[in-house]
Amino acid sequence: xxxxxxxxxxxxxxxVASRSLAALLGGYLLASLASVxxxxxxxLPQVDATLTGLLLSFVFYLLAFIWCFACRSAWRAWLxxxxxxxxxxxISAIAYWMKNP
Amino acid sequence: xKEGFRQAMAWLHTWTGLIFGWLLFAIFLTxxxxxxxxxxxxxxxxxxxxxxxxxVHSLEVAQRYLQDNAGHSGTWFIRMPNERxxxxxxxxxxAKGGPRGFVSKNLDxxxxxxVEARDSxxxxxxxxxxxxxxxxxxxxxxxxxxxxxxxxxxxxxxIITHKKIFKEFFTFxxxxxxxxxxxxxxxxxxxxxxxxxxxxxxxxVLFMYMVMPAGIMASYGxxxxxxxxxxxxxxxxxKVANVATPLVPLPSLYAQVQALQPGARIGNIQxxxxxxxNARVTFTQSAADHVAYRRSANWTFDGASGALLSQGKxxxxxxxxxxxxxxxxxxxxxxxxxxWLYFFFGVSGTAVIGTGLVMWLGxxxxxxxxxxxxxxxxxxxxxxNIASMSGLLLAVAGFFWANRLIPMGVEGRADWEINTxxxxxxxxxxxxxxxxxxxxxxxxxxxxxxxxxxxxxxxxLATGQGLNHSVRVGDWAMAGFDLTxxxxxxxxxxxxxxxxxRPKPVAKRPSRAAKKPSTETAEAS
Numbered sequence: 001x002x003x004x005x006x007x008x009x010x011x012x013x014x015x016v017a018s019r020s021l022a023a024l025l026g027g028y029l030l031a032s033l034a035s036v037x038x039x040x041x042x043x044l045p046q047v048d049a050t051l052t053g054l055l056l057s058f059v060f061y062l063l064a065f066i067w068c069f070a071c072r073s074a075w076r077a078w079l080x081x082x083x084x085x086x087x088x089x090x091i092s093a094i095a096y097w098m099k100n101p
Numbered sequence: 102x103k104e105g106f107r108q109a110m111a112w113l114h115t116w117t118g119l120i121f122g123w124l125l126f127a128i129f130l131t132x133x134x135x136x137x138x139x140x141x142x143x144x145x146x147x148x149x150x151x152x153x154x155x156x157v158h159s160l161e162v163a164q165r166y167l168q169d170n171a172g173h174s175g176t177w178f179i180r181m182p183n184e185r186x187x188x189x190x191x192x193x194x195x196a197k198g199g200p201r202g203f204v205s206k207n208l209d210x211x212x213x214x215x216v217e218a219r220d221s222x223x224x225x226x227x228x229x230x231x232x233x234x235x236x237x238x239x240x241x242x243x244x245x246x247x248x249x250x251x252x253x254x255x256x257x258x259x260i261i262t263h264k265k266i267f268k269e270f271f272t273f274x275x276x277x278x279x280x281x282x283x284x285x286x287x288x289x290x291x292x293x294x295x296x297x298x299x300x301x302x303x304x305x306v307l308f309m310y311m312v313m314p315a316g317i318m319a320s321y322g323x324x325x326x327x328x329x330x331x332x333x334x335x336x337x338x339x340k341v342a343n344v345a346t347p348l349v350p351l352p353s354l355y356a357q358v359q360a361l362q363p364g365a366r367i368g369n370i371q372x373x374x375x376x377x378x379n380a381r382v383t384f385t386q387s388a389a390d391h392v393a394y395r396r397s398a399n400w401t402f403d404g405a406s407g408a409l410l411s412q413g414k415x416x417x418x419x420x421x422x423x424x425x426x427x428x429x430x431x432x433x434x435x436x437x438x439x440x441w442l443y444f445f446f447g448v449s450g451t452a453v454i455g456t457g458l459v460m461w462l463g464x465x466x467x468x469x470x471x472x473x474x475x476x477x478x479x480x481x482x483x484x485x486n487i488a489s490m491s492g493l494l495l496a497v498a499g500f501f502w503a504n505r506l507i508p509m510g511v512e513g514r515a516d517w518e519i520n521t522x523x524x525x526x527x528x529x530x531x532x533x534x535x536x537x538x539x540x541x542x543x544x545x546x547x548x549x550x551x552x553x554x555x556x557x558x559x560x561x562l563a564t565g566q567g568l569n570h571s572v573r574v575g576d577w578a579m580a581g582f583d584l585t586x587x588x589x590x591x592x593x594x595x596x597x598x599x600x601x602x603r604p605k606p607v608a609k610r611p612s613r614a615a616k617k618p619s620t621e622t623a624e625a626s
Contacts, residue, residue, distance in 0.1 A: 032315035032316070035313050035315055040320060044417075045417070046321075046331065047332055047417075047420075048418075049320065050316050050320045051420065051423055053316040053320075054310065054316050055419070057313045057316065058253070062250075062253065062254060062257060066254075069110070069113045070106050070109045096319065
């Protein structure tokens with residue numbers, strides 16, 4: 001199956017693989033942290049905040065996928081999912097400590 | 102990917118569509134069949150007779166049966182018969198009986214005796230397959246949920262790719278090969294776009310607690326049960342008091358529910374601690390009564406005194422949102438017309454995926470029109486396209502044939518129906534490997550046409566409940582199944598005719614490819 005794949009350089013293939021991983025894993029991290037952040041921060045009863053976080057998490061996953069394949073390089077793909085993840089993680093951590101001192 | 106945003110999205114649409122298309126096709130087709138789960142089960146178990154609905158009588162029958170047979174059990178379940186499901190289903194926990202400590206029986210509502218029906222999963226098989234993929238728990242659910250996400254991604258990237266979506270919607274150029282496939286793909290995709298968006302997003306909602314557990318864990322810690330208790334508003338039943346007290350007649354509680362919620366259809370009833378002074382009886386309204394799942398639509402009674410103890414808690418806005426998606430996905434509320442609409446929407450979803458897969462290959466085949474055989478990777482896609490589409494149809498037909506042909510008393514009968522499904526699917530893959538593309542398509546579709554078109558005849562011969570009988574007595578579930586099978590057969594015959602008759606634009610390849618099955622087998626495997 002790999003006989004005819006000569007047309008494209010290896011670096012391109014690695015970049016595609018890297019973007020795919022960024023979307024799949026980095027995107028999942030982003031979506032998870034978004035749901036955590038909403039669950040902890042949203043001014044709603046506990047169950048509603050958690051539920052809203054879950055409902056919206058897929059929007060983040062979707063946007064992460066689109067970003068990872070639309071941006072100019074694989075590095076930007078990772079940056080684009082990890083930087084917001086870090087931010088959401090920080091907000092979640094602060095919210096968590098305030099709730100569970 | 103270095104080009105524009107739209108090109109990048111087209112690339113993503115193309116490749117995620119290819120990789121997950123085969124699985125998505127199977128999920129959509131079996132999911133579509135699941136809209137007629139009860140009707141398929143009715144066809145698969147023609148021994149279960151329908152009677153006029155009489156909830157009070159059904160409750161008497163169920164209570165008598167459970168008191169006689171499950172007096173020792175701590176929990177009873179009763180599922181009421183309804184317009185679509187003839188059997189009165191009773192079940193109880195019994196550590197010593199049944200698989201996983203649970204015994205379940207279908208009762209005839211008139212005689213009160215268990216129905217001796219052939220061992221078959223019926224519609225339940227397709228329903229389970231469409232989200233579990235016959236894989237061990239929880240991998241099938243994870244994979245099918247991820248497929249649903251890819252479908253959602255495919256829709257969004259498809260909309261972005263196809264910028265003049267509504268203008269081109271009115272463009273259909275039949276008989277133009279690749280162009281017609283694209284027009285068809287776009288037209289069906291756009292026409293039922295709201296359904297497609299709903300069905301893929303709601304699949305995620307149904308399993309989000311499973312695939313996105315981080316939010317629940319962060320908010321509830323290790324006590325995730327509390328999340329579900331909060332969400333569904335459950336109360337734990339009290340412990341057994343060990344004071345023997347007869348259970349109140351269930352019909353009297355039914356009358357109380359009818360006074361509270363006139364006209365409510367009851368879906369199921371749970372009895373905890375029956376025969377004890379701490380007995381609890383919960384009536385849950387049928388899912389057919391509301392679009393959204395309702396946690397509020399249930400009533401819990403004291404089983405010893407018959408007093409109403411509590412009613413389900415009202416839903417919040419967020420809950421209504423999630424529950425509406427769940428309800429819309431499953432379509433329990435749909436009456437016959439809406440159910441058929443659901444079915445055709447499901448078929449069109451399947452068609453969008455199928456046409457997409459065919460186009461992917463068709464576009465690339467053109468480049469190799471002059472060479473004698475396809476490159477290995479394209480041949481692999483071709484074989485998988487055939488096996489996953491026409492092969493799956495053969496597998497479905499095989500399941501129904503097995504249902505009518507396997508003798509009643511065979512050990513593991515229901516499992517053999519499922520085995521037939523997978524054996525037929527496997528054989529179609531072998532066939533697709535051995536035959537050239539167009540011939541394999543044509544032959545499998547032709548066989549599928551025969552298999553489906555003859556199902557009504559087989560049904561009539563095997564059970565005596567063929568169309569002549571079912572139409573006369575007004576058994577529309579049975580007749581509808583047979584007529585749908587006939588219609589499917591005719592449609593497949595038309596497709597097979599197109600495949601087998603029209604001269605292949607890509608000349609010569611079939612005859613030579615057919616002579617070299619061994620090399621192709623090696624490549625495709």
